[in-house]
Amino acid sequence: MKLKETFGKIPQHYDKSRIGYPKKLFRDIIRYAKLAKKDPILEIGIGTGLATIPFARLGNPITANDISYTLIRLAKKKLKKYRNISYVIGQFEKARLPSNRYGLMYSAQTFHWIDPGARFSKTSRLLKKGGTLALFWNAHWYDRGVGKMALKIHNKYSRAKGGKADEIIQQLFRDRRFTNGVSRQYRFTVKITRQQYIDMQTSYSWYIALSKKRKEVALAELTDKLRSYPNPMRIPMRTKFVMARKK
8 A cells, every 4th residue: 555545544543643834825825826706716636625625615516536435425514505516526637527627726735646747747737827836845853852852763664765855845846837836834733632632643654554553552652652752742744735836
């Protein structure tokens, strides 16, 4: 199983464990996109709908794509009151979607999973002229405090590598099919218990992909190390964000 397919194994755990996004992020995207009332929106990698509601409230038709049936099933349940959302299950790269149509395409915590050869070629084909592509990721600070400890455990038990957001942001700025690029970081702090921190770490693909034995050992080590940290504790976070318009 590929890492990007692991989340479908734990939809409920994923949904309860992931941290949401700053409200200002959504306001900035909506202001930048300048959508007409009927402009269609496409979400790449809806997951369980953690970033969907602010856009669904606009009333524009939304097409939500995800590779996982189990994640979409949970998203449908959570978002059932929003009649303006339709769902497409399958890889974004292979999904049959109309060209030159969408006023806004966005992806939360997902775009790094898309095949590099299709990331900007397909998004530029699907967007209408002047349409907005918005990409964002929540990121823990792994060079200090509890994050530094968690990174050591990750590196001890897994070879999976992260950190693709900065690379993708620069790629979008360089892509000649897009213009008016804007990149920002939103910094915030969350107050969570040790157990909530464990839940967050064990919702990541590197951990889900471990063998049962390695999961047990990694979890035991994380639990033991966390005993030296406050309960609850304050975790510094940041949302990395980039958006641009199709020429």
